[in-house]
Amino acid sequence: MAMNATYPSVVHCRGLTKAFGVGSTATYALQGVDLDVRVGEILMIMGPSGCGKTTLLSVVSTLLDLDAGTCEVLGRDLARMNQIERSRFRCATMGFVFQRFNLLPGVSILDNVTVPLLIGGHSRKDAESRAVRILDELGLRDRTSASPNELSGGQQQRVAIARALVHNPKLIVCDEPTSALDQNTGQVVMETLRDRARQTDRAVIVVTHDTRIVNYADRIVRMEDGVIIGCNGAIEAEMPS
Numbered sequence: 383m384a385m386n387a388t389y390p391s392v393v394h395c396r397g398l399t400k401a402f403g404v405g406s407t408a409t410y411a412l413q414g415v416d417l418d419v420r421v422g423e424i425l426m427i428m429g430p431s432g433c434g435k436t437t438l439l440s441v442v443s444t445l446l447d448l449d450a451g452t453c454e455v456l457g458r459d460l461a462r463m464n465q466i467e468r469s470r471f472r473c474a475t476m477g478f479v480f481q482r483f484n485l486l487p488g489v490s491i492l493d494n495v496t497v498p499l500l501i502g503g504h505s506r507k508d509a510e511s512r513a514v515r516i517l518d519e520l521g522l523r524d525r526t527s528a529s530p531n532e533l534s535g536g537q538q539q540r541v542a543i544a545r546a547l548v549h550n551p552k553l554i555v556c557d558e559p560t561s562a563l564d565q566n567t568g569q570v571v572m573e574t575l576r577d578r579a580r581q582t583d584r585a586v587i588v589v590t591h592d593t594r595i596v597n598y599a600d601r602i603v604r605m606e607d608g609v610i611i612g613c614n615g616a617i618e619a620e621m622p623s
C-alpha cells in the first residue's frame with residue numbers, strides 16, 4: 383500500500399441515501415451506505431443487478447447528488463461544493479472506465495486520449511506528448527492515428543483506460559471494466575489499474591460481476607437492496623461499524 387497519504391481515506395461515506403422518483407413509485411437505490419476506500423487499494427463492489435452499485439459509484443464520483451448522508455472524497459466534503467466546483471473537482475481528480483468504452487467515434491485514438499488534458503487546460507502539444515506516453519505504456523503506440531472502429535474491443539478498452547489515466551487522477555472509478563473483454567485482456571487491464579492504485583495517494587473502485595478478476599481486489603464489498611451487507615479482504619477489520 384502507498385504510504386504518506388494526506389488523507390486517511392480516499393473516499394469516506396456515511397449513511398448515504400439516494401432515491402429515484404417520489405412517493406409510491408420511488409426506488410430507494412441507496413439506503414444508508416457506509417463506505418471507506420483506502421489509499422492504495424483496489425476496492426471491488428459486487429452484488430446482484432439493481433442492488434445500487436452504479437448509483438453508489440455515481441454519487442461518490444459526483445455524477446449524482448446524494449439525498450442524505452455525508453461523502454468526502456480526497457478530504458473534500460461533496461455537499462460543500464456547488465455544481466461547477468464538483469465538475470472541476472471531478473475532471474481534475476477522477477478517471478472513469480466503463481464497460482462501453484465511450485470513445486469518440488471518427489476522431490483518432492490520440493485525440494480521444496488528449497480530451498481530459500485539454501479540458502484541464504493543458505496545451506495541445508503537452509497533451510499530445512502525455513497521451514503518446516500513456517498509449518505507449520499500454521502497447522498502443524503504433525495505433526495513435528487509428529480511429530476507434532479500427533480497433534478490437536480489447537484495444538478500445540485500453541484506449542479508454544489511457545484516457546482515464548492520462549491526467550494522473552487520484553481516484554479511478556470503473557463500472558464493469560472487463561466484462562466485454564477476454565480473459566487475457568481483462569488481466570492486462572486489471573494489472574494496469576493495480577499499478578495505478580499503488581501510486582501515492584491513489585485508489586481504484588471497480589464495480590463488477592466478473593468473477594475472473596476478483597483476485598485483483600484488496601477488499602470486496604457486497605451490496606444488496608441498497609445497503610452493504612459485508613466485506614472481505616485483507617483489511618476487513620477496518621470496515622466502518
Ligand SMILES: Nc1ncnc2c1ncn2[C@@H]1O[C@H](COP(=O)(O)OP(=O)(O)OP(=O)(O)O)[C@@H](O)[C@H]1O
Nearest residue numbers: 402403409411429430431432433434435436437438
Ligand atoms: N435514473 C434512474 N431512474 C430511476 N431508477 C433508477 C435510475 N438509476 C437506477 N435506478 C434504479 O435504482 C436501483 C439501483 O440501480 P443501479 O443501477 O445502481 O444498480 P446496479 O447494482 O448497478 O445494477 P446492475 O448490476 O444491473 O448495473 C435499481 O432498482 C434501478 O432500477
